[in-house]
Amino acid sequence: MLNIAVCVKQVPDTEARLSVAADKTRIEEQGISFILNPYDEHAVEEAIRLKEKQGGTVTVFCLGPARAEEAIRTALAMGADKAVHLADAAFGGGDEGTAAAALEKAIAGKSFDLVLAGRLAIDDASGQVGARLAEKLGWPHVTAVTRLAVEGREAVANREIDGGSQVVAVTLPAVITAQRGLNQPRYPKIPDIMKARRKEVAKVTPADLGLSGGEVGGAGAKGKVAGLAPAPGRSAGKVIAGEPADAARKVVGLLRDEAKVI
Template identity: 40%
Template sequence: MKIVVLVKQVPDSGAERSLRTDDNTVERASANNVINEMDEYAIEEALRIKEAHGGEVVVLTMGPDQATESIRKALSMGPDAAVHVVDPALHGSCAVATSKVLAKAIEGQNADLVICGAESTDARTQVMAHMIAERLGVAAVTGARKLTIEGTGLTAERQTDEGYEVVTASTPAVVSVWDTINEPRYPSFKGIMAAKKKPVSTLSLADLGIEAGEVGFDGATSTVLDHGKRPPRQGGNAVTDDGEGGAKLVEYLASEKFV
């Protein structure tokens, strides 16, 4: 089984993040960039499937040159190879354009399964798996907390607010996972050294047959017009219980539309 894992390099969610002042895109040049946390669970799940059923795991990333750092980190966990889609014209791409690029790159891999994190910590759209599956014409099994593979069939427990749903599909398919599905392994020293020798191929828009005008700011279906800093936290409202504390609390919750 050949598995493609989508990995995105994002600014560390534990540090202060900001948008650029010139084009309102995420500031990446000066940020502490890391692998999107949810994608590490996708890598781990792919490796577990490979260990159980055999095959190959390929990491796929779309990003600037510096994304190579995250590619090597991903490879140190155990995948066999990586593909890096890099092109200056990709800067400013929206989710729709990104899905087009990734789908084209996936088509060249002849993958049986595509696994990705349920969301990225910078965009948090939770739509990439659906968009890619639609473009590839395959099933989308999203929000998995458990995944079982049997032959060409897969069964997933899809996490919901009320519990979970059991969903079945046939490969090829696109699966997105939550951080409840497993516990990612730490790269070993041997894995880190081996990652330096694993093949990483690069693809440009021309290689994928995509025109520059279809992506980036020119091809974007949405645009950030303005942004500002989050306002500082305000002091809370104290409710003194003089016999009517419960009523005052409910009144406050109602005013904030919590009840």
């Protein structure tokens, strides 16, 4: 029996055409699709697989505006049992610290054995919330995991490191963050999608978590986004013509002198 909490975030679709909003600190949300953060999808999948093997429950935790419920329903359709949605407007505009603090209040003391989350969210890509949450819970954590085995009160996780892999064993409860390759997330079955519509999504406010307005969201954040700028447009590719041997020589030259990568 494993009681697993999975932290998920809703993010703009990888193919969405992003533009910076007028206040230069946010992206324009009009006209883009949002998805369940792909790394979180791996975390949800892993949680469900563990539950299917060992029994237990999977609870989804999500901090985000009302629209994020769609991502929660995706996780529920995949097989999570219930969800807690930190949807209150007061949670908005925070940083990784306020997010981890709020999640900690929601998760702590609920006899979870394991917290799973994505290694990072593809929107701001800071990758801090999982580690900060573990710190606040006082649990061990392993990040960017590509293989996970849970046996009894021990979790053995493989994580990618530069040029190889590392195997880390931790005692439960623990926080594990998922790297691509951990699993292949499932495509939900229709009856499960239908069941997911009826599953409980508890909406919680800072007060429900015992937090004051000043401890959450923008009010509690220690860091603020000062500005956002779009990435410079990609310049057109170069076609190098000529005999293969000459062309290859030219490519090597350009890689060394112009791109400075070799």
